[in-house]
Amino acid sequence: MTTLNTTLEESRLDETFAALANSTRRAILARLASGEATVNELAAPFDLTLPAISKHIKVLERAGLVSRSRRAQSRPCTIDATPLADVAGWTDQYRHIWDDRFDRMDDYVRTLQPTDTDTANDKEATHD
Amino acid sequence: MTDTKSVRIERTFDAPIDLIWAMWTEPEHFANWYGPMGATIPKADMDVRVGGARHIAMEMETPGGSMQMYFVGEYVEVDPTTRLVYTEHMADADGNVMTAEQVGMPEGAPTETSVIVELESLGDRTAMTLTHVGVPADSPGAQGWTMAIDKLDARLASLRS
Numbered sequence: 001m002t003t004l005n006t007t008l009e010e011s012r013l014d015e016t017f018a019a020l021a022n023s024t025r026r027a028i029l030a031r032l033a034s035g036e037a038t039v040n041e042l043a044a045p046f047d048l049t050l051p052a053i054s055k056h057i058k059v060l061e062r063a064g065l066v067s068r069s070r071r072a073q074s075r076p077c078t079i080d081a082t083p084l085a086d087v088a089g090w091t092d093q094y095r096h097i098w099d100d101r102f103d104r105m106d107d108y109v110r111t112l113q114p115t116d117t118d119t120a121n122d123k124e125a126t127h128d
Numbered sequence: 129m130t131d132t133k134s135v136r137i138e139r140t141f142d143a144p145i146d147l148i149w150a151m152w153t154e155p156e157h158f159a160n161w162y163g164p165m166g167a168t169i170p171k172a173d174m175d176v177r178v179g180g181a182r183h184i185a186m187e188m189e190t191p192g193g194s195m196q197m198y199f200v201g202e203y204v205e206v207d208p209t210t211r212l213v214y215t216e217h218m219a220d221a222d223g224n225v226m227t228a229e230q231v232g233m234p235e236g237a238p239t240e241t242s243v244i245v246e247l248e249s250l251g252d253r254t255a256m257t258l259t260h261v262g263v264p265a266d267s268p269g270a271q272g273w274t275m276a277i278d279k280l281d282a283r284l285a286s287l288r289s
Contacts, residue, residue: 094260095135
């Protein structure tokens with residue numbers, strides 16, 4: 001049960017990440033974060049054809065990030081942030097960033113310190 | 129989802145405590161390690177004393193061009209060389225704290241967190257405990273959103289570098 005849930009969760013995360021790994025789609029989401037919009041409205045800021053924009057929206061829909069209303073012919077899009085909350089639980093997000101930073105701090109402090117080689121050699125010399 | 133969440137990380141560094149303290153409190157050192165994947169720190173103003181201000185600029189290369197992010201905050205506790213506590217908010221280039229909406233995020237996304245650094249000397253080595261406390265957002269969904277975008281931009285930047 002846990003394994004199945006984990007697998008489902010993983011594949012959903014993959015889909016969310018894939019959907020977000022595109023600057024046009026992120027821009028679409030950013031626009032939708034301030035309210036629903038039609039495909040035409042979403043296409044306006046981009047130098048892209050309507051079919052191209054529709055394709056991006058379909059990817060976002062499949063990832064569960066966007067839903068489209070059926071109540072109007074224009075079928076306005078709305079954002080659903082739930083998958084994003086799963087992708088980046090606050091703690092996971094920051095743990096990753098800090099771990100990465102501390103790896104760099106570790107490398108950096110090593111470059112600042114005199115290598116032990118000289119002192120080690122001296123010690124060995126006195127032993128001899 | 130509305131309780132305060134925190135991240136706690138423990139690390140031991142092969143360096144004396146004075147040097148690790150300097151990593152956090154001296155801008156030229158801080159800038160060398162702080163930026164996440166692919167980011168640089170073009171500005172790090174740090175007035176390290178209780179009530180002193182900090183103002184950090186972060187620059188990332190994204191597919192859409194270079195993106196600047198700014199963070200401001202205040203030092204809450206400064207006990208050289210063992211304990212440092214500061215707050216962090218998202219800000220504009222002039223250091224004015226920004227609301228979630230101003231940075232293009234949904235209303236209610238968090239803009240303030242607290243960072244607690246505790247150091248313990250182990251002779252030539254130093255044990256560090258970092259606790260990053262997030263202030264709860266009104267909207268948990270919105271919270272993940274902010275972070276996801278940051279994470280992806282950073283990820284992409286690192287893939288392209």
